[in-house]
Amino acid sequence: MSTPTEHRLVLASASPRRLDLLRQIGLTPFAVDPADLDETPLPQELPPQHAVRLAREKAVCVAARHPGSWILAADTVVACGRRILPKADSETQARQCLDLLSGRRHRVYGGVVLLVPTADGGHKRSERLVRTDVTFKRLSKAETESYIASGEWQGKAGGYAIQGRAAALIRWIGGSYSNVVGLPLHEVAGLLSGHGFPLP
Numbered sequence: 001m002s003t004p005t006e007h008r009l010v011l012a013s014a015s016p017r018r019l020d021l022l023r024q025i026g027l028t029p030f031a032v033d034p035a036d037l038d039e040t041p042l043p044q045e046l047p048p049q050h051a052v053r054l055a056r057e058k059a060v061c062v063a064a065r066h067p068g069s070w071i072l073a074a075d076t077v078v079a080c081g082r083r084i085l086p087k088a089d090s091e092t093q094a095r096q097c098l099d100l101l102s103g104r105r106h107r108v109y110g111g112v113v114l115l116v117p118t119a120d121g122g123h124k125r126s127e128r129l130v131r132t133d134v135t136f137k138r139l140s141k142a143e144t145e146s147y148i149a150s151g152e153w154q155g156k157a158g159g160y161a162i163q164g165r166a167a168a169l170i171r172w173i174g175g176s177y178s179n180v181v182g183l184p185l186h187e188v189a190g191l192l193s194g195h196g197f198p199l200p
């Protein structure tokens, strides 16, 4: 039976970006265990609330399988006003996202949840919400179509990936860059160290 002092970190995510980001700050999870959830927004749910709720649900879903471990989960939401943009899964959807984002500022909300193991075998929950503002240049039809052809939008919230070709289309960003990619590293490090998890 494991004890909370072992500092085993489980990343509750299927996103290779999140694993890469954790490794970037020298953290290698003991396990990567994605949650399988319905990510449909609730009626009237606002983007920041959606990001934190999904991160919480991912963490709680995975925690049951890992007593005694630290659980880290996150959710990235791209929002245009009150509207939550989908994770693009077709060219049409990606094009709709890019048309909406073109020439405008939007917000990226990162919900992060850490479950810290407790002596009684349960977990104590800590949550963070991080906001990054992003402005796209006004996109010409040719720029949009060339980005669509790259395929980089697949499975990405808002139909773009700032860590790839979309970087050339982004005029300005205010706030955490890693939050847009999928995990706000400054806040994750703060959460972990604040609860006594040893950082490298």
Ligand SMILES: Cc1cn([C@H]2C[C@H](O)[C@@H](COP(=O)(O)OP(=O)(O)OP(=O)(O)O)O2)c(=O)[nH]c1=O
Residues within 6 Å of the ligand: 012, 013, 014, 015, 017, 018, 034, 035, 039, 058, 074, 075, 076, 077, 078, 087, 108, 155, 156, 157, 158, 160, 161, 162, 163, 180, 181, 182
């Ligand atoms: C905006 C943006 C999103 N993304 C990605 C990060 C996330 O993987 C994805 C948002 O979807 P999420 O639901 O947050 O994550 P996921 O389904 O990929 O993985 P899991 O739920 O198992 O943790 O979009 C980028 O990689 N770059 C970007 O610039």
